Amino acid sequence: MHTIRVWDLPTRLFHWLLAACVIGLIVTGSIGGNWMNWHLRLGYAVLTLLLFRLIWGFIGGHWSRFTRFIYAPSSLMAYLRGRGRPEHSVGHSPLGALSVFAFLLILAAQVGTGLMSDDEIAFFGPLVRFVSGETVSLATGYHKEVGKLIVLVLVGLHLLAIAYYKWVKKQGLVRPMVVGDKQVPVPVPSTRDTAGTRLLALVVLGLCAAAVGWLVSLGNAF
Secondary structure: OEEEEOOOHHHHHHHHHHHHHHHHHHHHHHHOHHHHHHHHHHHHHHHHHHHHHHHHHHHOOHHHOHHHOOOOHHHHHHHHOOOOOHHHHOOOOHHHHHHHHHHHHHHHHHHHHHHOOEOOOOOEOOOHHHOOHHHHHHHHHHHHHHHHHHHHHHHHHHHHHHHHHHHOOOOOOHHHHHHOEEEEOOOOOOOOOOHHHHHHHHHHHHHHHHHHHHHHHHHOOO
16 A cells, blocks of 8 residues: 555645535524624635635646546446546545536535525625626525525535445545545555645635635625
């Protein structure tokens, strides 16, 4: 077995911060009332994290780049039939990659519709002023009903997958996402995780936060 650095620190922090924000969004959205202030803030935080992950997927660590877990349909079918390659167990497997992309897309849709939602009481997204009433109604309906349900289902499937890999396939997925290192059966490249890459990630995150701040300010400019 070979011990390598699979997940760089920025990727690990992204994962756990996103998980905390999603849980917070579910809780605050369910409670409502003044907690919606935090719901909005957490939504902006998720948007910042999603923008960061989009950029980090091109310039981040070896196993965090999209090119490392975009698989051909043949690779997915081979993996499902138990004939996956050894390196498929290093970063995101072909099946895990589908889960990652599904999560990113659904969360982007949820945040996007949230920016255009209006509860017709006291809280509304910063982009409500820029779209039609019909669009606001559609976005609000999706955000509060359809999108929320899909997020809950994906969270449940994610937890079930972690349990399945832990107890059936005897592969722990949580520990590598905490410490970064993983034991793998074949020699593969290790992810670059230096002070320089971490500083780069911090700069990228700051730029993403500034972009989200500017977007939010558009709704307060009138």
